Amino acid sequence: MTDTEIKKGLAGVVVDTTAISKVNPETNSLLYRGYPVQDLAASLPFEAVALLLWTGELPTDAELAEFQQFERAHRALDPKVKQAIDLLPTDCHPMDVGRTAVSVLGANHPKAEDSSPEAELEKAKALFAAFPAVVAYDQRRRRGQDVVEPNADLDYSANFLWMTFGEEQPEEVVDAFRVSMVLYAEHSFNASTFTARVITSTLSDLHSAVTGAIGALKGPLHGGANEAVMHTFDEIGIRKEESREDAAARSKAWMEDALAQKKKVMGFGHRVYKNGDSRVPTMKAALDRMIEHYGRHELLGLYDGLEQAMDEAKQIKPNLDYPAGPTYHLMGFDTEMFTPIFIASRITGWTAHIMEQRAANALIRPLSAYDGPDQRELPAG
Numbered sequence: 001m002t003d004t005e006i007k008k009g010l011a012g013v014v015v016d017t018t019a020i021s022k023v024n025p026e027t028n029s030l031l032y033r034g035y036p037v038q039d040l041a042a043s044l045p046f047e048a049v050a051l052l053l054w055t056g057e058l059p060t061d062a063e064l065a066e067f068q069q070f071e072r073a074h075r076a077l078d079p080k081v082k083q084a085i086d087l088l089p090t091d092c093h094p095m096d097v098g099r100t101a102v103s104v105l106g107a108n109h110p111k112a113e114d115s116s117p118e119a120e121l122e123k124a125k126a127l128f129a130a131f132p133a134v135v136a137y138d139q140r141r142r143r144g145q146d147v148v149e150p151n152a153d154l155d156y157s158a159n160f161l162w163m164t165f166g167e168e169q170p171e172e173v174v175d176a177f178r179v180s181m182v183l184y185a186e187h188s189f190n191a192s193t194f195t196a197r198v199i200t201s202t203l204s205d206l207h208s209a210v211t212g213a214i215g216a217l218k219g220p221l222h223g224g225a226n227e228a229v230m231h232t233f234d235e236i237g238i239r240k241e242e243s244r245e246d247a248a249a250r251s252k253a254w255m256e257d258a259l260a261q262k263k264k265v266m267g268f269g270h271r272v273y274k275n276g277d278s279r280v281p282t283m284k285a286a287l288d289r290m291i292e293h294y295g296r297h298e299l300l301g302l303y304d305g306l307e308q309a310m311d312e313a314k315q316i317k318p319n320l321d322y323p324a325g326p327t328y329h330l331m332g333f334d335t336e337m338f339t340p341i342f343i344a345s346r347i348t349g350w351t352a353h354i355m356e357q358r359a360a361n362a363l364i365r366p367l368s369a370y371d372g373p374d375q376r377e378l379p380a381g
């Protein structure tokens, strides 16, 4: 054993500086490059937020138009990626599909091994443009449906939904989706971003770092929680005709029982925020709009009951995954596609951090305190 103080999970440890985002649990706020995330989410296209994260400044109209043109030109499903996806079983987790797709895109990128700032930005933009088609196709192939070609008349968010569902979605649905993409984009040194920075710190390439980050995001303590929230709703039972009050009573009872059994309930709690997640009010407002749009007030009852019971018992607040899960459900995404949607958004934050790490690199290699057996001799013979 050791007297060295161990910071399990690196909790509370500051490991580097970043100029990309500021998470402030005291003021319950989140800034991307100095701008409050809720202000960005109010009206900016996701493409503009991506440019902000990468370059540090909001784009001019001309810069945004140029990037939107680039995105539209690079959004079709790459045939090599389709071929690789088709080799994967339809019952594997879609996060495995996302991870494989990024790996294939990296292996085929002409500048795969070029880590100059110009090449990294170009690769980040191409990945941003290419990934929605992976999510859309994966959901469709699982349903036995064909690829839907992108629609160049639509922006990133509208086209994402178009390629997934093969139909243009109403404006309010596209807008709620856009809001979720802006909110999911970046969150300082979370586990997946830190993974991307660790990989970059060895001077590995951008696609390797993103592939590793996807692995970290998959787990239910991180991005996988948005999927897990929907499994909770399913376990409680969604009854479309039920009143909001009855649904709330049932979900409250479910939560009380889960907490009595000392279960961890995904979608609640956060390593940094202890008084609520800065992004939840904006995402909850988007969920409320979707509840109205689809006329599904019983889902709000399930939502309220869980939140209330958790707050009464443990004063633990929802995180972003809590309102995001049911929002994607209402839009028609299959539950296991929720975390791949998170990838599509977080590609922006990950790649911004990869570029930041590379610009002022130090190999990330902490120490450990050994607590195994003392030195000993091999048995004779």
Ligand SMILES: CC(=O)SCCNC(=O)CCNC(=O)[C@H](O)C(C)(C)COP(=O)(O)OP(=O)(O)OC[C@H]1O[C@@H](n2cnc3c(N)ncnc32)[C@H](O)[C@@H]1OP(=O)(O)O
Pocket (backbone or CB within 6 Å): 009, 220, 221, 222, 223, 225, 263, 264, 265, 266, 267, 268, 269, 270, 271, 272, 314, 316, 319, 320, 321
């Ligand atoms: C976009 C995102 O990645 S947001 C995070 C998504 N993840 C989840 O929703 C998973 C559920 N939440 C959790 O597991 C945790 O809150 C974490 C991992 C996010 C943060 O955890 P930590 O800061 O390490 O706190 P820790 O897990 O030690 O929790 C502290 C206490 O609160 C309890 N607690 C925290 N979250 C929860 C929860 N969701 N359900 C029940 N109890 C919880 C813990 O059991 C622990 O109680 P104890 O002191 O009696 O043992």
Ligand SMILES: O=C([O-])CC(=O)C(=O)O
Pocket (backbone or CB within 6 Å): 184, 186, 187, 189, 190, 191, 222, 270, 271, 272, 319, 320
């Ligand atoms: O910051 C974290 O630990 C997790 C999180 O909310 C995110 O990555 O968006």
